Amino acid sequence: MKIPRLRKGWLPLTALGLLLAAALLLFYARSRDYDASSYFANLALLRHLKQLDASWELNVMKSRVGLNQNYDALVDPLPDVATLPQQLAVLQQNAPEPLQKKLEQVLRAFQQAMTEKARLIEAFKSHNAILRNSLAFLPMAATDAGAELPEKTASSRAQSELSSAVNAVLLATLVYTEAPAPEHMVNVRTELEALLDFRSRQSGESLLKLDIFLAHVRTVLREHAQVSQLLLQIAQAPTAAHLDEINNLLTQQQQHAAGEAHMHRLYLLLFSAGLAALLLYAAIRLLRSHRIINRINHALQHANEHLERRVRLRTQELEQAQSQLVAAARQAGMAEIATNVLHNVGNVLNSVGVSVSLLVRQARDSRAPGLSKAVQLINKQGAQWVDFLRGDERGQRLPAYLDELAGALGAERQNALAELNSLSSSIDHIKDIIATQQSYAGAACLLEDCSLDHLLEEALGMSGLAGQQDGIAIMRDYHALPPLRLDRHRVLQILINLLGNARRAMDGLAAGERRLILRLRQSADDSVQLQVADSGEGIPAENLARIFSHGFTTRKDGHGFGLHSCVLAAREMGGSLQAASDGPGTGATFTLQLPIHSSAKDCTP
Ligand SMILES: Nc1ncnc2c1ncn2[C@@H]1O[C@H](COP(=O)(O)OP(=O)(O)O)[C@@H](O)[C@H]1O
Ligand SMILES: [Mg+2]
Known part of the structure; x- marks a missing residue:
């Protein structure tokens, strides 16, 4: 069954989800930065400052026309005028760029204007006090100047002319102060010149009173001009304009911030929608994956059960095959043992037959x-x-x-x-x-002290070769060796096999060409060599590697068990058996190598 690749695509999905979540957090944080409350606090402060400014100007006007009896109303706003713009400065520190700089400039200008206005009002206060004082004294001074003096002898006509000139000056002055038009000023000057004519004719106390009156008139005219000038300057102080400008800037800033916040909310909405869509998609994929996993699980379970059934079946078959194999192996083993026994017994029976026929011949003769x-x-x-x-x-x-x-x-x-x-x-x-x-x-061998040359002779005798039978010339090349502890019957069995093979290999040769060489020597520190060499048919190179295999034979009546059982016996004794030949017709040499200190396992010494 084909298993879909579930993992595919999850990595980009997760990355996208994380990106969206990060963007959401960012926009959430930025939209939180916007705080409308500071804007409204600024607006309230501006309104308060405007009211303060307006009522200040109103109080100036009231003082000007004498409605205010004292000047507290002009002094009271001073602390507020000094501190409130600073509060505005603190609030506007939260304003975002790029309006911040402009706001700072305008605020500084507003504060300067306010300071200047306070200075003007201070000046107005002193000049207006002098003006109001002189105006208050002017009617009294006029009465004094125009009154008839007891010590004077002047005619009553002249006295009344002076009085009317003084009154004309008083009237023109009052008219001018109430409506300071140029023509009223001309009028005041005309009346004053007329009065100055009278002054030259005055003397003594009347001149003094007239001078007092004139000094008041001049003070009123001077201070009035000053006060009017100050009022004009106070009225022209651009505080209100600056406040309006600040208001505008704050509104702009507020609009900008609100626009940004709106944008951020829009982004938030968009990214939230994206994230929600992504989550929905992931949920759908998860559901699909879950369904697929379920399907795979079912298939796996099914396959597993099927597999288990097959394994049980195979196990049964294997058990059967194994028991059959065991039976077959047992039979084969038994057959091999039987073959070996028959073969080796057959070898010995040869010499039994020879002995028996000799005895029979001897009995007959x-x-x-x-x-x-x-x-x-x-x-x-x-x-x-x-x-x-x-x-x-x-x-x-x-x-x-x-x-x-x-x-x-x-x-x-x-x-x-x-x-x-x-x-x-x-x-x-x-x-x-x-x-x-x-x-x-069980125990397969029995160790005895044996002399190897005796053993070789014994094997020769048992193979019927001791007396140069069949015209075979036997040569012996024995080195003197001390007796060894050996499994005598195994060595005999090997030697009888080798001698029997050598004899048969020389069957095709003429009597004079049959030669058998037996060698015995120590081959190394720890082993001895027994060699059986013949001048027989020899072994082709391709057969050399195979002659020790079970069942390999080149003879019509052969079985191929002899050399196989010999090599096994040699190995069991801790030794080896090797064959050498230069090829067909050159004879063969078999070398049995045996350890001096037998390492044969399972042997009872
Ligand atoms: N001395 C020898 N010279 C030449 N060939 C030999 C000799 N000994 C054994 N052989 C070869 O090895 C084969 C296997 O020998 P062996 O195992 O004794 O079985 P078998 O004697 O029954 O053939 C023989 O058939 C023969 O071809
Ligand atoms: Mg043989």
């Missing part, structure tokens, strides 16, 4: 019947057997014949004994072969 004939001849003479032995010619030859016969029979007996010994040793070997094979599963 025995001189023993000659003895019974001699005994019959003597029995036939009866009581004259002594005369027969003395007088008869045959009787005279009989003792010599019997003597010769005894010697021949003695030799026969010796031969028979020797053959019977060989037979008995062959039978022992057969027993050993069988015992060895029977005990394959």
Whole structure:
């Protein structure tokens, strides 16, 4: 089943989600920066400052026309005028760039204007006090100047003219102060000149009073001009304009900030929508993945069950096959053991057969019947057997014949004994072969002290080669070696096999060409070598590697078990068996290498 790649695409999705979340946080933080409350606080402060400014100017006007009896109203706003713009400065510090600088400039200008205005009002206050004072005294001074003096002798007409000139000046002055038009000023000057004409004619107390009146008139005219000038300047002070400008700037800033906040909210909305869409998409993918995983799980479970069933089935089959194999192996093992036994026993039976046929031939050719004939001849003479032995010619030859016969029979007996010994040793070997094979599963060997040259001779005897049979010339090249502890029967079995093979390899040769060389020497510090070399058919190179395999043979009547069992036996004794040949027709050499200190396992010493 094809498994979809679930992981694909999750990484970019996650990255996008993180990016959106970061952008959201950023815009949230920036939209929080905008604080409308400072703007409204500034507006309230501006309004308050405007009111203060307006009421200040109103109080100036009231003082000017004398509605205010004292000047507290002009002094009271001074602390506020000094501190409130600073509060505005503190508030506007939160204003964002780029309006900040402009605001600072305008605010500084406003503060300067306010300071200047305070200075003007201060000046106005002193000038206006003098003006109001002179105006208050002017009617009284006029009355004094125009009054008739008791010590004076002047005519009443002149007195009334002076009085009317003084009154005309008073009136013109008052009119001018109420409506300071140029023509009223001309009027005041005309009336004053007229009065100055009268002054030259005055003297004494009346001149003094007239001068007092004139001084007041001049003070009123001077201070009035000053006060009017100051009022004009106060009215022209640009505080209100600056306040309006500040107001405008704050409004601009507020609009800008509100616009930005609006933009940020819009971005927030957009990114939130994006994030929500992403989450929705992720949820849909998750659901899909979940469905796929479920499907895969089911498929896996199914496959698992199927697999388990198959494994159970296979296990059963394997168990069956194994038990069959075990049975087959047991049978094969038994067959191999049987083959080995038969083969090795067959080898020994060869020499048994040789011994038996020798004994049979010896019994057939025995001189023993000659003895019974001699005994019959003597029995036939009866009581004259002594005369027969003395007088008869045959009787005279009989003792010599019997003597010769005894010697021949003695030799026969010796031969028979020797053959019977060989037979008995062959039978022992057969027993050993069988015992060895029977005990394959148990202790397989028995160590004895053996002289290797004796062992070689014994093998030669058991192979029927001791007496140069079949025209085979045997050469011995034995180095003197001390006896070794060996599994004697295993070594014998190997040697008998090698000698049997060598004999058969020389079957095709003429009698004079058959040569067998036996060598015995120490090959290294810790091992000995036994070599069987023949002048037989030799071994082709391609066969050299295979001759030790079980079942390999080139002979019609061969089995291919001999060398295989030999190499196994050599290994079991901790040694080795090697074959060498220069090829067909050059003979072969087999070398059995055995350790001096047997390392054979499972051996009872
Ligand atoms: N001395 C030898 N000279 C030449 N060939 C040999 C000799 N010994 C063994 N062989 C070869 O090795 C083969 C295997 O020998 P072996 O295992 O004893 O089985 P078998 O004697 O039954 O053939 C023989 O068939 C033969 O070809
Ligand atoms: Mg053989």
